[in-house]
Amino acid sequence: MRSRAKTGRSAAALFARNPPDSAGSGLGFGTWPVFLASISTILGAILFLRFGYAVGHAGLWGALMIIAIGHMVTIPTVLAVSEIATNRRVAGGGAYFIISRSFGTTIGGSIGIALYLSQAISVAFYLVAFAEAFQPLLQWIADRYGVTPTLHWVSVPALAALVVLMLARGAGQGVKVLWIVCGVLALSIAAFLFGSGPDEIRPDGLNLTSTIENPDTFGIVFATCFPAFTGMIAGLGLSGDLKDPKRSIPLGTIGATLAGMVIYALVAIKLAQSATPEALAGDQFIMTEIAVWGPAIYIGLAAAAFSSALGSLIVAPRTLQALARDRVFPGRGANRFLVAGSGEANEPVNATYVSVVIAAVFVVFGDIDFIAHILSMFFMVTYGALCSVSFLEYFAGNPSYRPTFRSRWYISLLGALMCLFMMLQMSPLYALIAIGIMLVIYLGLKRSRQDERDLAAILQGAMFQLVRRLQITLQKNQSRQQDGGWRPSFIALTRHGSRRVAQFDVLRWISHRHGFGHFVQHLEGDYSPETEREARALLDKLVHRSEVSRAGTFVDTLITPSFETAVTQVLQFPGISGLPNNSMLLEFEREHPEEIAEVGRAMIMATRSDFNVVVLRSSSFRFGYRSSIHIWLTHETLPNAAMMLMLAYIIVGHPEWRMAEIRVFACVGRDGDEEEAGELSALIDQGRLPIARKNVESVRVQSWEEVEEAVRARSSEADLVIAGIAGEQIEEGDAGEVLQRYRAANNVLFVHAVEEIGID
Incomplete structure (x- = not known):
């Protein structure tokens, strides 16, 4: 069973679970x-x-x-x-x-x-x-x-x-x-x-x-x-x-x-x-x-x-x-x-x-x-x-x-x-x-000490990776959480996989070393020999794409009458690692806002099934030179901060993003203090994330129009923007409006965390 906690925590709560290391102890010796x-x-x-x-x-x-x-x-x-x-x-x-x-x-x-x-x-x-x-x-x-x-x-x-x-x-x-x-x-x-x-x-x-x-x-x-x-x-x-x-x-x-x-x-x-x-x-x-x-x-x-x-x-x-x-x-x-x-x-x-x-x-x-x-x-x-x-x-x-x-x-x-x-x-x-x-x-x-970690537990993480690599290798040849911390296990669903690669790219970056990715191409229609042959042909193409891109992802196809039924089925898929999936990755193109309604309904079903939800708003920018990731935090999306930071860290671990710089922008009220932004900086330091303190900036705003202006001034050239989306916005049907925010940004990854994720 996945142990999940509903959102609603503040940055202070996140920080409280990850107290910073004490600076020193004992006699205070140096290096000599x-x-x-x-x-x-x-x-x-x-x-x-x-x-x-x-x-x-x-x-x-x-x-x-x-x-x-x-x-x-x-x-x-x-x-x-x-x-x-x-x-x-x-x-x-x-x-x-x-x-x-x-x-x-x-x-x-x-x-x-x-x-x-x-x-x-x-x-x-x-x-x-x-x-x-x-x-x-x-x-x-x-x-x-x-x-x-x-x-x-x-x-x-x-x-x-x-x-x-x-x-x-x-x-x-x-x-x-x-x-x-x-x-x-x-x-x-x-x-x-x-x-x-x-x-x-x-x-x-x-x-x-x-x-x-x-x-x-x-x-x-x-x-x-x-x-x-x-x-x-x-x-x-x-x-x-x-x-x-x-x-x-x-x-x-x-x-x-x-x-x-x-x-x-x-x-x-x-x-x-x-x-x-x-x-x-x-x-x-x-x-x-x-x-x-x-x-x-x-x-x-x-x-x-x-x-x-x-x-x-x-x-x-x-x-x-x-x-x-x-x-x-x-x-x-x-x-x-x-x-x-x-x-x-x-x-x-x-x-x-x-x-x-x-x-x-x-x-x-x-x-x-x-x-x-x-x-x-x-x-x-x-x-x-x-x-x-x-x-x-x-x-x-x-x-x-x-x-x-x-x-x-x-x-x-x-x-x-x-x-x-x-x-x-x-x-x-x-x-x-x-x-x-x-x-x-x-x-x-x-x-x-029967309840403490022993030899079996030591090898668990190594076996975790071994099983992952073996399963991916077996597929290519023939065609939740552990004690050490949160590990992403994503399932991505799309009806446009044969024509778009942005969603597939994000999944392979996330699953490069630290997690698992299961990419599912949906074919709309009733199951028949004809659709089965079509699905097999499409699967061969996906396997080839996985091979040439060296993706550590498992690819699959699914035939159902509608996208909604496909969502309900993939939410029940077992994780390819033997662990249950914990996150869903969806996608729509900025030039096709009519796809948002379908994505919004899928988000509701996923969150009600206790899945973290990540939605990619892709564009023709194609992630630019993969040199910059900007994270935007607002008061209402702070509960998603840990997952947003962790995803940024995981993505820059991919060789294609090895030169990328992560910047964090925390929006605060004009008349408020910067306590939460300071706590965020301490959380980043204590979590050993590759984000320099100088790259954490407080942005004073009073309205969403000012947020949009700040995004335009700071992130219009960013290769990837990571933003949050609150659970209330998903449940109340406001996701469609939220997914069209950050208009000046190119590719935006909207994150909603259902799990309680620690980065200590």
Whole structure:
């Protein structure tokens, strides 16, 4: 059943259903903290401790391949994150929030728990690497005092220092520290790049493929090094503390990813130029031999590892807090405990305690290579999920999915497939374990959240488009509403389809990506073999027209004694998508006003059947150059505003209208204020529609003659004008007079919405 509400709402009511996103929250960070948190984690322990190993075992060409393949995963993920983040209001929880609000908390929770564990374990990974930087000091202590210190002498106190820093000063102080350590990190990398190294380890020229004997497999080397590239997601954990996440997340993450890729390539080339594969593979601190000043590498490693640990300890508790806020964990007490925060920024104190305990376990018992392999798996799963979200949202063609930053579907698909492929290449066992853990968590969440979105709902939009394309393809070869937002499902009826194309064009523009179109040609007369043959011949012509115009519409013919009987029949047609039709498209020519009476009667029947009605008044102008769409709103047609705006957005999404500009004119009384026009501007901004605020204009009028004069002055050259028509005007038989308004306009689309349509 279609759920419909009668018209009569004001612009204020429309705006109330679509409140604007809050401008900011938390600590009000800008773009730089996102960049610093990401780049300091990208240029972390792997760069200083394991990249010489990578060049030694895989060769320069293999190391560059690792960088390239790693970024074939991370770059699509960054673009997907940026796209999804600009489609919705991004709150605390970073990557988890993005996944859960796209996939739902059932699947988002299972992925989010795995993501959180990888973030918490990352703290231990970086602290162990931080301790490695003190090997010279530990060796000096052993030689001087005769004791054998372990890495725990450094890693455990470092963890305690991080806890004190975070709990005492919060993330704001943590970001200040990031500035310092990133500066030290930059100097350390510069010292390495400008060094030359001793002659005894320098190779004879640059060999792209030279490796040690019996090297580790490419999959093992990749699994060891891949955590180096996962830092691009670190900045997402600050999403709840960003002033403008829709701007900061794309700029910060993309900038850090590209900068990290360039630096890793330079380091790989420098390593291959400066040392033999045997030297690279045999000494994890080979960079100290090459640098201008060797201790700079230890300092850089300490700074990189400490900053990465700090970044992970900033984001992990926030992910855990966001999970608890969504009641992912069993028991109210556990969620209430984990969601508790302190201060105006709601610092996740209890979640920090839990994260520290997990990190401490791995600091004491973990091995850096083992942790690296586990992290690679969990991060691969997370990145694969993000790329899948972006791909499925694009493939579904949902008009509610309107990010201000656009990736490409094939890039997201590539990222998802590369994640799966590399997981299997690294270790099929670890891949099965990682997927198995999340599957168990998912099944547990599904049992407790039976009414929430799950895997079946995720694929619904994609299947929606797949069925549409399959049905259209089948027809060419042989001759209501979903949770994501309103989707047009139009049926167009005409007796002039063989001689006119304007109505057909409008239908194919509307049904290009976001909706469905069913074009029905009416043949007047009684059913007979003769009329059936005529209908089949006409259908072949319509199918040919659909093919040559690349229209995503279903075409049909209908034989009835009159146009009125045709209307009653098409209103009962099932939707070609499997969903019921929700809108009817009619048409008459401006040069033939005698057609208006027939259209008016059809409008009454359609609205009484709870159909939205759109009437095209066509002209010889033929939509001009398809470069401008003007929307005219009056007080009596405001209830139709949402549908009018949505149709304009959908039409400009067609390639033929890709250069079109949308302008909105809101008619207000001379003695009235412009509150409703202001609300309309806010509604457009919040709805992410491609309409600049400067293109929303208030027009002061007191009579319809003044409206006509305003239309003549502003829209006489517009390629398409969209206007509204009130339900009372249709029921009272005034549609004929209304359909002749906007006399100076060329092609006018009159819209009456029966459904309540939201554009949030």
